[in-house]
Amino acid sequence: MRRRVLPGLTLSLGITLFYVGLIVVLPLGALVFKAASLGPEDYWRIVSSARAVASYRVTVLSALAATAFNLVFGMALAWVLVRYRFPGRRLIDAIVDLPFALPTAVAGIALTTLFAQNGWFGSVLAEAGIKVAYTPLGIMVAMSFTSLPFIVRTVQPVLEDLDPALEEAAQTLGGSDGAIFMRVILPLLTPALLAGVSLSFARSLGEFGAIIFIAGNQPMETEITALLTFIRLEEYDYQAAAAIASVLLITAFVMLAITNLMQARALRYTEKTRA
Amino acid sequence: MNRLILAGAALAAILAGPASAQDKILNASYDVARELFVQENAAFVPQYKADTGKDISVDQSHAGTSKQARAVVEGLEADVVTFNQVIDIDFLVKNGFVSDDWKNDFPNNSSPWYSLPSFLVRAGNPKGIKDWNDLVRDDVKVIFPNPKTSGNARYTYLAATAYAREAFDNDEAKVKEFVAKIFANVPVFDTGGRASTTTFVEREVGDVLITFESETRGIAKEFGEDKFERVTPSVSLLAEFPVAIVDKVVDKKGTREAAKAYLEFLYSPEGQKIAAENGNRVNDEAVAEAFKGEFPEVRLVTVEDVFGGWDKAQEEHFASGALLDQIYGDR
Numbered sequence: 327m328r329r330r331v332l333p334g335l336t337l338s339l340g341i342t343l344f345y346v347g348l349i350v351v352l353p354l355g356a357l358v359f360k361a362a363s364l365g366p367e368d369y370w371r372i373v374s375s376a377r378a379v380a381s382y383r384v385t386v387l388s389a390l391a392a393t394a395f396n397l398v399f400g401m402a403l404a405w406v407l408v409r410y411r412f413p414g415r416r417l418i419d420a421i422v423d424l425p426f427a428l429p430t431a432v433a434g435i436a437l438t439t440l441f442a443q444n445g446w447f448g449s450v451l452a453e454a455g456i457k458v459a460y461t462p463l464g465i466m467v468a469m470s471f472t473s474l475p476f477i478v479r480t481v482q483p484v485l486e487d488l489d490p491a492l493e494e495a496a497q498t499l500g501g502s503d504g505a506i507f508m509r510v511i512l513p514l515l516t517p518a519l520l521a522g523v524s525l526s527f528a529r530s531l532g533e534f535g536a537i538i539f540i541a542g543n544q545p546m547e548t549e550i551t552a553l554l555t556f557i558r559l560e561e562y563d564y565q566a567a568a569a570i571a572s573v574l575l576i577t578a579f580v581m582l583a584i585t586n587l588m589q590a591r592a593l594r595y596t597e598k599t600r601a
Numbered sequence: 602m603n604r605l606i607l608a609g610a611a612l613a614a615i616l617a618g619p620a621s622a623q624d625k626i627l628n629a630s631y632d633v634a635r636e637l638f639v640q641e642n643a644a645f646v647p648q649y650k651a652d653t654g655k656d657i658s659v660d661q662s663h664a665g666t667s668k669q670a671r672a673v674v675e676g677l678e679a680d681v682v683t684f685n686q687v688i689d690i691d692f693l694v695k696n697g698f699v700s701d702d703w704k705n706d707f708p709n710n711s712s713p714w715y716s717l718p719s720f721l722v723r724a725g726n727p728k729g730i731k732d733w734n735d736l737v738r739d740d741v742k743v744i745f746p747n748p749k750t751s752g753n754a755r756y757t758y759l760a761a762t763a764y765a766r767e768a769f770d771n772d773e774a775k776v777k778e779f780v781a782k783i784f785a786n787v788p789v790f791d792t793g794g795r796a797s798t799t800t801f802v803e804r805e806v807g808d809v810l811i812t813f814e815s816e817t818r819g820i821a822k823e824f825g826e827d828k829f830e831r832v833t834p835s836v837s838l839l840a841e842f843p844v845a846i847v848d849k850v851v852d853k854k855g856t857r858e859a860a861k862a863y864l865e866f867l868y869s870p871e872g873q874k875i876a877a878e879n880g881n882r883v884n885d886e887a888v889a890e891a892f893k894g895e896f897p898e899v900r901l902v903t904v905e906d907v908f909g910g911w912d913k914a915q916e917e918h919f920a921s922g923a924l925l926d927q928i929y930g931d932r
Contacts, residue, residue, distance in 0.1 A: 438804065439803070442803075443804070444804060444805050445804075460789050538791075539791075542789045543747060543790040543792070544788075545790075556750065556792075557747070561749065561919065562671075562692060563921050
């Protein structure tokens, strides 16, 4: 066998697989097992109830909107942090990670305080006729807050490696700013963006702590799927909770699989164009 | 390396906690009882020392009681539970953690104190809210948590239903319409009683907050009687606060005596006085008499009388797809 840089491949492979099995697969397996203990009819009745479907709609749409917002804003933030030098840059760079560190319930309460009708932002927005707290808009705000770091942190290192000479070369060849961004920078960033988007979206789907404070939690309107799962648990209805959670899990899994595929394609594209 | 060892040692010390031989019990309790049990525990510790000569410490854990019940079944080693709804103790019974006849272990169905869903309105009562039938008015916004996630709000739901049954002479269609109208007037469903308090008090959302009378008293005291006014409806639901020894845990830890002494203390004049000071109605006659002015007269009905017991209420109203879900679905 060829000598590898890291020794003990078999051992480390065994340990990691065991660890992943224990920490990730086993709990998820238990969830699937619990949901599977329902008959197919009961399962379908629970996951397709009007209230559950309404919760998927608000959860997925809000997560999409939050991710789209983060895509634009997160990329701009990463760009600014990498390409510009200004006082306080390091500080802002550190602040980006705060949503990770902050307990999500604290984030939820803080956002609600700001966006409530009598809050700093909320009172100004109310004059413009915009309500954020206790509406789907509030869910988006909470989701984009907690998932912002994903896009910034995945794009940033790629941007750092991106040689400005590429852009200069494109400029000397007469490319317009728009063309350079679309045809030189964006393709190189795409794999990282996809990774960030999928993480951000998956996180938004599962977010609970921050959202329940700002959402209003109206059934059929602002009740997210994670809360509905929690409600079923509170009824000691473990199976229904597992069933609804499995829908979230499948959605996230499918989403991650799709983005992984797209990412592989994008990578092939960059390699081809580089070669 | 040295630093690492030091950090490891510090961590181990933190995890192990202070080494001591004293008795230690854990009380798993409901969300809004933190302040109450801090005071009860502070009074109980010297009492226990005087009675038995032993030191004891009481740890507290607070959350929604359905969550607490699940936590106990899943391994939280609580010696006693002090909940705000009977069904959560029944869940422990079903799982073999609490004995069948726990209700006879202590006086008054093992409920040392009681309360009722009551109203809190903004100063001067600008909307003139007096009773349950004011809650269906189009110009009234009502705040209470989601009955699915909050025992507190289950009482509110049942109290409103009990009122409507009397008012409409048990016409189920009209009762349902009445309750659905109240629910349509709720702009925010928080998951717990405290969160609803925050919504009403800090966010200034809504015209009336419905929560345990003990909580409305606490809010009026803490935020100023000039900002809020307490309103007691004509009729409400008896909210018992059941307590029980968790047999499986005390047998394992050998803490039965301490756990029993602790729950008995809640019935003692001192324990009752602390409960009353925190806005709970008590059965001890002398204490009840002393606090008479604090608690307006109200007619209380029970879950047993109106709904045929908690199991039945749970099945007919709160289970998945039951009446409450239908009311939500109508929205």
